[in-house]
Amino acid sequence: MPHAETYTEFRPSEYPPFPSSPDFPTVELSTISLQKILAHDAAEEERVLEACMGRGFFYLDLAGPEAGETILQGAEDVVRVAERFMTGVPEEEKLKYAMRDGVLFGYKCLGSTVVDKAGTRDMAEFFNVGKNDMIAEPGAPMNREWPPLILDNKPLFAAYSRAAHGIGLSILDVLARKLGIDGEEIRSRHRITEQAGDHVRLTRGPPRKTLEMPEIQTPSHTDFGTITVLMNWLGGLQVWSESSRSLGSLEPDVPGEWLWVKPKPGHAIINLGDAMVKFTNGVLCSGRHRVIPSPGEQGKWPRYSVVYFVRPEDSARLKTLKGSGVPPAKDMDEEGVLAKEWIFQQARALGSKELGDKDKK
C-alpha cells in the first residue's frame, strides 16, 4: 500500500481497456496528424474539413511537434495538480474559489447543475483555470484569486494554455483556408494576450455507483467557444450519433443514440464549439456530447479529464464571416454580437443559474 502522501488515484497504466462489447457502441472518428497539419499536407487538410463538416469531432495525433508534446506530458502533470486539489483540499476551502457572479473561472462543486428535466443533479467537479491569469506577468493584476496549488503551478498552466491555444489556432487556420475565409478574420479574434473566456478545465467524476444509474457527470451540450482540445484517459465521453446544427437545448433534437468516444493514447480529442458554427453560418458542426461514468470495469476508477476551451476574445464580434465556402447570411454586414455577451446568452439558454456553471453546460 503506497504511503498516503504518494497515493494517487490517477493511474493510467493500471486502467482496464475500454470494453469491446456491443453494449458499448463506439463512434468512428478520423485521426488527424498535428505534424501533417503544421506541414500543410493537402490531404490532411481536406480530412480536417470533412471531420468538421460532419460530426465536429476528431482525434489529433500529438506526436512530434513541440506543442503536441507539451500537451501530452502537460496533461498528466495538470491532472496531478487536479487530483491534489480535488481530493486533498477540504470542500469549504474549495468553495472559496467557486464560480460566481457570471465569472466562469474557478470551482464548480458536484451537483450544482441540473442534468435533465426531472431536475437530477450532475456528478462532476470542475475547476476552470483562466488562461489570461496564468500567462500574466508576475505581479500583474489577475481576474480573480486562485488557490496556492494553482499559483504554484502557474508556469505549467501557462505552457499548457499556450500550446493548446496554438494547436487550436492551427486547426482554425486550416478551416479558414478550406472555406476561403481570410485567416486574419479568425486570428484577430483569438489573440492570446487579449482577455477571453479561454480556460483549462480540470474535471473529476467519481467512480460509478451502480451499473444501471445514468449518473450524468456533464449533461448533453455543445461547447460555447471556438474549438476545444480535450485529454482523457477513461471512457465516459459520448457523442450524439446524428449531427445537428441547432444550439442550446439540453436534449438532442434529432433522433439518434449516444455513442462512446474511446480514449486514444497519444491523441487529443478535438471538437468545434458554437462560435465556429456561427462564423461559418452552419457549414461546420459543434458536436453534441455528454459525460457519464466510465463503462464496465473502467467505471471503478475516478475519471479525470483536462479540457482547453479556445474562445473568441471578450471584445470580439461574432457574426458570419465572408468566405467562398460560407453561405451568405443577414448578419455578415452587421457589427455582430459581442463574444462576452454571446457566451452569456448561450449559458442562459441552457438554463444555467450562474453563467459559470454551464458553460456549462
Ligand SMILES: O=C(O)CCC(=O)C(=O)O
Ligand atoms: O471530460 C470529458 O471527456 C469531456 C468534458 C466536456 O465535454 C466539457 O467539459 O465540456
Ligand SMILES: [Fe+2]
Ligand atoms: Fe464539452
